Amino acid sequence: MSTKDVPDTPLEDAYLLRAEDVREPPTTLRGRLRHLGPGIVLTASVVGSGELLVTTSLGARAGFVLLWLVIVGAAVKVWVQMELARWAILNGKTALAGYSTIPPKIGRMGWINWLWIGLDIAKNFQRGGVIGGAAAAFSILWPIVGEPLSGSSLTTWAVIVTALTVGLLRSNRYSVVETITTWSVALFTLITVALVLALPFTPFAYSAGDFGDGLSLAIPAGTVGLAVAMFGSTGVGADDMTNYTYWCLEKGYARWTGADDGTEERARRAEGWIRVMQLDVFVSWLICTVTTLSFYVVGASVLHAQSLVPEGNQVITTVSRMYTDTLGPWAEALFLVGAICVLFSTNIASAAAVPRLWTNTLGLMGVIDWHDVRVRARVLRILTVCLPALWLVMYLFVRSPLVLMQIGAIATGIFLLAVLIAVWRLRSTEVDARFKRNGWLTVAFVISSIAITLLAVYTVMEVVGLDLSGA
Template sequence: MQEPITGQRNTSWKMIGPGIVVAATGVGSGDLVATLVAGENYGYALLWAVIVGCIVKISLAEATGRWHLATGKTIFDGWRSLGLWTFVFFAPYIVIWGFVYGATAMSATALPLAAMFPAVPLPVFAVIAGISGLVFVWFNQYPVFEKVMTVLVGVMFVTVVGLAVYLVPNLGDMATGIVPTVPDGSLFNTLGLIGGVGGTITMAAYGFWVNAKGWRDSTWIKMMRMDNRVAYITTGVFVLAMLIVGAELLRPMGVALADGDQGLITLAEVLRDEFGPVVSILFLIGFFAAAYTSLIGVWHGVSLMFADFVRKLRGQPSIPVEERETSKEFRAYLIWLTFPPMLLLILDEPIQLIIAYGVLGSAFMPFLAFTLMWLLNTRHTPKEWRNGIVSNVGLAIAGGLFLVLCVNDIYTRITGAGG
């Protein structure tokens, strides 16, 4: 039986770490672009959606961390206890997701570098980004990884949040955005903004980072909860900063962003024209920090997950994180994330693979929310650590939201229709 809440360890700001890691990994260039577009199209009207998105992700990450700490097991132990079907879903997901995401992460990291150094082809920077991420994660373990992520978050804060402050946001308009409204034609943009605030598979990686920090049992749950709240408040600040930039800079100018990560390059060009090259370069540095933290975060966190997944697939027990970081399974997935995806940098994207990637990816979040809800309400979890009303409501909202987004995404990808 796990210790009750009275046996909790003291919390300390100095001990915060996994939350910073999951926040930095979850906030990628795609999140920044989506929020910029929301600000550009609707001003501050969807500010409330950013707040709801952070609350939803707090519920999910807290549930993941609590499972690991309250049971002493990993999420794969929990999924395996629900039946082999969970592994049948997850096996192709982690393989296909890693292949496509590897190329996406490398390209996103290369974009700001290519913008700053246009003489160097983008694929060269993409390859350098991938290999540097592999080398860093291969030869360093969690303590060093966390410190580097924290430094990069600091760079993001100074550049991205600094830009928002520099633009002097209209506080009155921001206050009106706290009241929930859904502008005409913005329903799925709104749901996507809520669902996209910080992370997909990295939500499940949070429990592994919690263990890597040395938090191994229920006495750390209070500290984990504090760490998790800091993580998504940090996420909210970054996303709010991009909403401000969209509302205060792009909306008045009527600038239409380019699709995908290229939209941030468009923003850098606008900043150069409006405020000069220094502001533009500082933003590109922040863009790079956001993209590279996502890259090395996935290289580390999802490789930890893959190593544990393979062991559970073989019926083997978990091993300490320190051993998992040097295991052949961990390093095999690092290689999978880095080298095979380089083919996508030079070849046309195979449409069937991209569709499979999108479908599996959109299905993962409802899968995570609903399986956690089941595990944390049943005999799988010690009674004193099972869900309360707040956690159940949070997970139910998260699961329902992501299920709607999943169905819309699948429909859109298959039919080509707008959502």
């Protein structure tokens, strides 16, 4: 992915459609590949918290039987992401701006915006868990202060991780975020996939029968809560779909398309840049799915066979058994380096996206002028410091990465249904019929909507404590 097309000062022009920024879209696969990027940033926010910790824990507890849920969780949500991104490109607006038009309104914003605020408060726990996971990996690899995983060591590393994150994002450049996340995701994905391919040559080999059991559509007793958390945190979540529109705008897809002037030329450009976005979504979905399956398979093959289930701050140590038990003790350092890469890149992606969303929210509330570039940049800089510091406090208060991330994951699952409602409304009112002519994409979106609705209802019923087993 090339970053030469990415503006160094994204907030100056990223959300403004000007005639001089219009570009013709690429017409070849190679040309489209050169303009990918937002999906990789999104992948960094997905791979790490959900895949490394929650999905691995699910595999360790349930074995192969919930493999199907990993596949469904990654597949059903991507079509909603694509629909929302298409709307953003055609209208040059952020997801939160779109949500604010969905009735009923509460004050200056729509009800979904207020729901997002509630979600984001809950997600602070999950982001604290990412910092804690990275701190735990650093603590095992190089304790600095005290013993590995001791309170002093974890606190020291959590502070260092937070400070590094803030330092790297001082410029708030999209190109910086894209570069860091691309290399991190590539490194850890290759390590994890290689481990899965090596499993058949170890005492923890899987079989075709294991995969057959995993596709049986069963949910064993005792795994429902973790399964719901996994669905909320693996694959593209509602908050990730929302974030993706900001990355698409800052990459330039909407600017290069230009404002809607009703001409055939603009419609043709829009179709071209939407195809680029769709390829970007597909590539990120493929990486997320392969990585998620890899984590689950290794957890089911290695940890489940030994009745090892990650808990508390020992989650990193337990998960590292996947590597040491198959490749030898030397692999622990390799795993820890990879874990640091993926968790740190997840933290980077969150610390880059969330301040943007809160700045946009303050604009929608009327607290600031979102269209004033200098005000927007100043608020963004402040939030880029304050929010990661808040996540650090969240981690230091709870001290359990897995619990923190499950709290945020359940909240994400509930918010997903609200985003689906918004996407259907925006699709029907603000997307021209010309851009909805692809029948198979429409069918996929409908199927995705049905699956998300059923799973969201299931999640809510579980959260309120209803017994769905019929017992």
